[in-house]
Amino acid sequence: MQPIQIAALRTAPIAMGCMRVSTQTAAQLERWIHTALEHQINLFDHADIYGGGQSEALFGEVLKRNPGLRGQIILQSKCGIRKGCYDLSKQHIVDSVNGSLRRLQTERLDLLLFHRPDALMEPEEIGEAMECLSREGKVGHFGVSNMNPAQIEWLRSATGRPMVVNQMQFSLLHASLVTHGVHVNMDCDESVMRDGGTLAYCQRHGIALQAWSPFQYGMFQGCFLDNDQFPALNEKLRELAQAHQVSPSAIAVAWILRIPGPLQAVIGTTNPQRVSQIAKALEVRLSREEWYALYSACGYTLP
Numbered sequence: 197m198q199p200i201q202i203a204a205l206r207t208a209p210i211a212m213g214c215m216r217v218s219t220q221t222a223a224q225l226e227r228w229i230h231t232a233l234e235h236q237i238n239l240f241d242h243a244d245i246y247g248g249g250q251s252e253a254l255f256g257e258v259l260k261r262n263p264g265l266r267g268q269i270i271l272q273s274k275c276g277i278r279k280g281c282y283d284l285s286k287q288h289i290v291d292s293v294n295g296s297l298r299r300l301q302t303e304r305l306d307l308l309l310f311h312r313p314d315a316l317m318e319p320e321e322i323g324e325a326m327e328c329l330s331r332e333g334k335v336g337h338f339g340v341s342n343m344n345p346a347q348i349e350w351l352r353s354a355t356g357r358p359m360v361v362n363q364m365q366f367s368l369l370h371a372s373l374v375t376h377g378v379h380v381n382m383d384c385d386e387s388v389m390r391d392g393g394t395l396a397y398c399q400r401h402g403i404a405l406q407a408w409s410p411f412q413y414g415m416f417q418g419c420f421l422d423n424d425q426f427p428a429l430n431e432k433l434r435e436l437a438q439a440h441q442v443s444p445s446a447i448a449v450a451w452i453l454r455i456p457g458p459l460q461a462v463i464g465t466t467n468p469q470r471v472s473q474i475a476k477a478l479e480v481r482l483s484r485e486e487w488y489a490l491y492s493a494c495g496y497t498l499p
Contacts, residue, residue, distance in 0.1 A: 197478040199236070200458040202404045203337045203360045205270050205306060209453045210475060211239040211406060213464035218247030218254055220466055226258050231468035233268060235475035241363075241406070241462050242300070243274035243311060244292045249299055256301035271300065272307035274341055274363075276314060284314040289325040293334055309339045309361055313347050319354030326355055339363070339403075344392035348403075362398055363406040363462065364391070368429065368448055368494050369413035369420050373405075374455065375496055382499050395455075404458040410449055421445055432493040436486055442476040447490075449477035454487050 199206050212232050217225055232238070242252050252273065259266050275292035276284045293308060308329070310322070329335040339361025340348055348359050366373050372388070373395045379387035398405045413420045420426050421433070421444055433444035440447065449461045463474050482490075492498070 197453065197481065200404060200460060202239075202270075202307070202458070202460075203358075205239075205337070207239045207270055207460070208235070208237045208478065209457070209460050210235075210237050210449065210478065211241050211272075211460050211462045212237060212471075213408065213462045214240055214242045214251050214255060215246045215464055216251070216466050218250035220254065222254060222257050222261065224466070225254055226262065228466060228468050228471065229258060229265070229269070231471050232475075235472065235478070237471075237475060238268060239270040239272060239307075239460070241272045241274075242296065243277070244296050245277050245311075249295070252296055252299035256299050260301050266302055270306045271302060271304075272309065272361075273300075273305050274309040274311040276311040282312050282314040282316075284310055284317040284322055286321045286325040286328075289322065290328060293329055297334060304334055304336060306336045307339060307361060308335045308337075309341045309363055310343070310351075311341050313343050319351050322351060323355030323357070326357055337361075341406075341408075344394055345397035346392055348397070358401075359403060361404045361406055362394065363408055364394060365409050365412070365415075366405070366407035366452060367410045367412055367420070368451055368490060369426070370409070371491075371494065371496070374491075378496070379499055384497075384499075386496060399456060402458070404460055406460045406462050407452050408462045410452055410461045410463065411445065421448065426494075428495075429490070429493045432490055436482070436490070440480050442480055443473040445470065445474050446477040446480060447482075449474055450480040450482050451487060451490050453477060454482045 200209050273296045337360050339359050341363035372390050375386040376389040411419045411421055433447050436447045437444045452461050
């Protein structure tokens with residue numbers, strides 16, 4: 197599978213989610229990073245809140261111990277979530293980035309995403325923060341997470357800057373991004389557009405859609421792989437895994453990446469062996485028949 201382009205950044209269609217890395221030792225994290233790089237996976241996704249800041253701090257220790265590593269990776273972080281509220285004020289954005297840079301022991305984030313829509317956000321103020329961080333060389337490119345097209349357009353029109361990433365929850369069992377498009381104008385639950393047409397908007401504008409929790413169902417309810425609640429889906433995953441000589445997890449990611457993009461799956465495992473297994477998705481291109489067989493195995497219907 198070919199790399200994708202996010203603005204001027206060239207990266208694999210799989211990214212490494214760093215939410216859980218604070219549970220690792222520096223040696224374990226170093227091995228995890230190098231395993232990803234061995235598979236040409238070079239984008240590492242942080243947030244200022246992950247591990248209460250410890251995920252970034254531990255990652256920064258590894259960067260300090262390996263001076264040549266920073267030039268091999270794309271560093272992405274997110275800001276905007278505080279205890280009890282969302283905050284995309286200029287002051288909070290700037291303070292959050294400075295904190296992330298300090299913990300990561302680096303001078304620049306390649307990508308900064310605004311983590312959640314703030315009901316009180318003022319795009320002009322966000323634009324001032326973006327201009328300041330860009331001018332000072334602290335952030336290369338900007339994006340969003342969990343925002344719909346109208347919110348992205350509002351930011352873009354007010355700031356004059358493109359949003360190059362939108363990170364959304366997306367998996368086989370959290371697939372309303374595609375189900376409403378299949379059921380256009382149909383009188384059924386699957387036709388309900390819950391995201392304002394985010395997938396088509398990102399495809400049209402070349403915005404990389406990063407899929408978070410690619411193995412989860414519901415909102416952190418659990419993993420669907422080898423889960424007895426989903427026998428038909430797991431049977432089909434195992435069947436296709438055997439046919440392609442990869443793991444079921446690789447097939448689940450290949451299903452996401454088969455959609456015209458750019459799309460990128462953000463995987464959160466801290467197990468290097470599982471990283472290698474999932475990375476095999478980059479060698480799989482599901483046929484149209486295989487893709488729709490998995491779609492149907494989830495219980496989705498075709499009109």
